Amino acid sequence: MSSDATPQNSATPAIEPIAFGQRLQILRTRRGITREVLAGLLSMSPSWVKRVENGSLQPPKLPMILRIAEVLRVRDLSDLTGVEDAVSLPTELFIGPGHQRLPAVRAALDSYPLTTSRQAPPIDHLRARLSRAWSSRHSAPEHREVIGALLPDLIRDAQLTARQTERTADRRTAQALLAEVYALGQFFLAYQPDSSLLWRVADRGMVAAQESEDPHAIGVAAWLMAEAHRDAAGYDAADAVTTETLRYLTRHRPDGGDDVRAIAGALEVAAGYTAARRGDTGTAWGWWDKARASAKGLDKGYYHPITSFSRTIMGAHAVTVAVELHAGGESVRQARRADVLTIPSRPRRARHRIEEARGYQLAGQVETALTTLEKAFATAPETVRWNGYARRILLEEAESRVPALRRQACELAVQVGVLAA
Template sequence: MPSDATPDPYADPLRFGQRMQILRERRGMSRTVLGGLLGFSTDWVKQVENGRMRAPGLDVVLQIAQALRVRDLADLTGRQGMHIDLFIGPGHPRLAAVRAAVDALPIGDPPTAPPSPDHLAVRLSRAWAARHSAPDHRERIGVLLPELIRDAQLAVQHAERPGEWRRAQAVLSEVYSLSQFFLAYQPDSSLLWRVAERSMVAAQQADDPHAIGVSAWLLAQAHRDAGPAHYDAADTITQQALDYLEHRLADATDEVLAIAGALQFEAGYTAARRGDTASAWRYWDIAREMASRLPESYYHPATSFSRAVMGAHAVTVAVELHAGPESARQAARADADTIPSRPRRARHRIEQARAYQLDGQPEAAIATLDQAYEAAPETIRYNGYARTIILEETESKGTARRRRASELAVKVGVLAA
C-alpha cells in the first residue's frame, strides 16, 4: 500500500479523532460542512480530529455518526461492542406518544364503551386520506395514531361475537400498518419491528386476505431494508403472501388485486437490490399487467399501487440496478403529477433525483429534490438517500449548484441556517 494511502479505520485501533477524519474525508465532506451539521465551528472539528480535544460525549458522537452517514457506530468509535445501525432520520416530536400507545397494555374495563370496528374503519380511512393529502404527513398521522391504536386494541379486547372480533383484528392490523409509515426512518428500529409483527398476527387472526397482504408487504420491506442478509427473508414473505392470495384473485376486490400487484413489485424491488436485472423487470411487468386490471382512478391507500404509480416503480427498479442511463430515461418518462399522494409523489421525486445523480446530472438531481420538498417536506427530511445527495452537492465545485444545494440543506435541516 502506498505510504500516502488513506488509513483504514477498521484495521488499526486509531484514536477517535483520526477515525472521524478518515470517515469525513471518505465522504468528501469538509470540516466546515461537518461543523455546520453539528452546530460547532470548523476549528472545533479540527481540534477533535487532531487530538487536541478529548472525544465528545455520547450525544455528540451519535450526531457525528449520523452526519457522516456511518451505518455502524463501531466504525467511528473503534469499539466493536457498539454495533448500532445509524441509517435513520431524526426522531419526530410525536414519536414518544406513538411509542407509548404501542407499549401500553390494554387490559381492564375502558372508561367508555370501545368504538365499533365500523366506526374505527371510518377513522382509519380518514387517517389514510390525511396522510396522502398533507405535506406534513408524519405530523398528521402522529397526532391520530395514539388514540387509533388504543381504541383498536380495546375493540379487539371487548368484541362480543366472533365476526366482530375478526373485523376488529383486521382494523387493528391496518392501524399497525399505518403506524409503520410513521415509524419508518425513526430512531427506534425495535419498535418498527414490533409493530410489523403485531400487524401480521392481527391480520392472521382476522383471516382477512387484504390485511394479510398489506402486513406481508410491509414486513418484506422491513427485511429488505435491513440489508442483504435479510433479502432471502423478504423473498420468502413476499412469495408466501402471493401464494396465499393466488387462488383468491379470480373474483378479488380491487383492494385485494392491488395488494397482490404491490407484492409482485416488491419481489422485483428485492431482485433489483440483488442486481438480478431479468427478474426485477419480469416482476415489474407482472405488476404492470395487474395494475391495468384496476380502474384508472383507483389508488390503494396503503401501498399506493395503481396504474399511476407504475412509472415511478420503473424508476426505482432502474435506480436499484444502478443503471444510470436507463434510470434517467425512466425518470424523464414518469409523470409525477399523476400520483395523487403528496408523500408518494415526493418519494418518486427522490427516486428521480437518485436516477439523475447516477447518470451524472447533479443539477437535475438537486432541482428534482427541490420539487420533492415542495410536495412533502417531511418525506425528504427523513429520507437518507435525499439527505446524502444534498450533502454531497453542498461540496460541489460549481458555485451555483453548491449554493442551491446548501439552501435546500438548510430547508431540510441537514445544515444549520
C-alpha cells in the same frame, strides 16, 4: 503474586482498530453481495473493491463512502468508517431525527391495559376514522405530523375494539382494522430512531392480520414486513415473505376484488425492488412486468390507499427499479416517461421526486437532481426530511467542487435539517 513477576515495561496491548477495507468486506459479505455486484452498483471495477478491502487503496472520499453506505444499507456511518473517523461525518443516514410525536405514539404502543370501563368504539366508526386518517396522510405536506397526532387514540381504540368484540365475524373484522392501524403506524415509524418499535409494530400487524383471516389484511402486513426486511438489508427474509404471501393470495385473486389484486401487485413490485437491490437486473424487471400486468387488471381510476398501487404508479416503480440497479441512463429515461402529477398522494409524489433525483445524480445531471429534490421538498417536506436517499444526495453535493451546486445543495440541506444554518 509479587510485583517482581510483572515486567516493568509491560502494558495492555492496544486493540487494533478495524480498518475501513475490513469493515467494507464484512458489511458486503453480511449483505450477501459479491465484489462484482458491489462494483457494478458503484460504477467501479471489482479490482477497485478488492484493493479497497485489502487496504491497497486508501479509504475513499465522503461522496463514495455515502454511495457505499446507500448500497449496503448502512444506517450508521460509523459502522463503515469506524468510530474515530465518524466524528467528522454525519452518522445518521437512513434514520432521521426523532419526530416530536414519537413519544406519544411509543407510549400508546407500550401500553397494555387489561381492564377498562371505557366502551370500545363501534367497528363502523373505527373504520371511518381510519379511512380519514389515510386520506389525511395522502393530502398533507407534513404527513407525519398529521398521522402522529391521530395514531395514539387510534391504536388504543383499535386494540379495545378487537378485545371487546364478541361475535366471531366482527372479531375478525376488528382484527383486520387493528392490523391496518399498525400499518399506518409503520408508515409513521419508518426512518425514526427506534428500530425495535418499528419491528414490534410490523410483527403485531402480521399477527392481527392472520387473526382476521382477511387476504387483503394479510397481504398488506406482508408487504410492510417485506419493506422492513429489505430496508434492513434482509433480502432473503424479504423474498421469503413476498413469495409465500403471493402463493397464498393466488387462490384469492380471481374473486378478491381490486384491493386483493392490488396488494398482490404491490408484493410483485416489492419482489422486484429486492432483486434490484441485489443487482439482479433480469429478475427485477421480470417482477415489474408481472406487476404491470396486475395493474392493468385494475379499474382505471383505482388507487390502493396504503401501498399506492395502481395503473398510474407503475411509471414511478420503473424509475425506482432502474435507480436501485444504479442504471443512470435508464433511470432518466423512465423518469421522463413517468407522469408524476397523476400520483394523488403528496408523500408518494414526493418520494417519486426523490427517486428521480437519485436517477439524475446517477446520470451526472446534478443540477437537475437538486432541482428535483427542491420540488419534492415543496410537495411534502417531511418525506424529504426523513428519507435517507435525499439526505445522502444533499450531503454528497454539499461537498461539490462546483460553487453553484454546492450552494444549492447546502441551502436545501439547511432547510431539510441535514446541515446547521
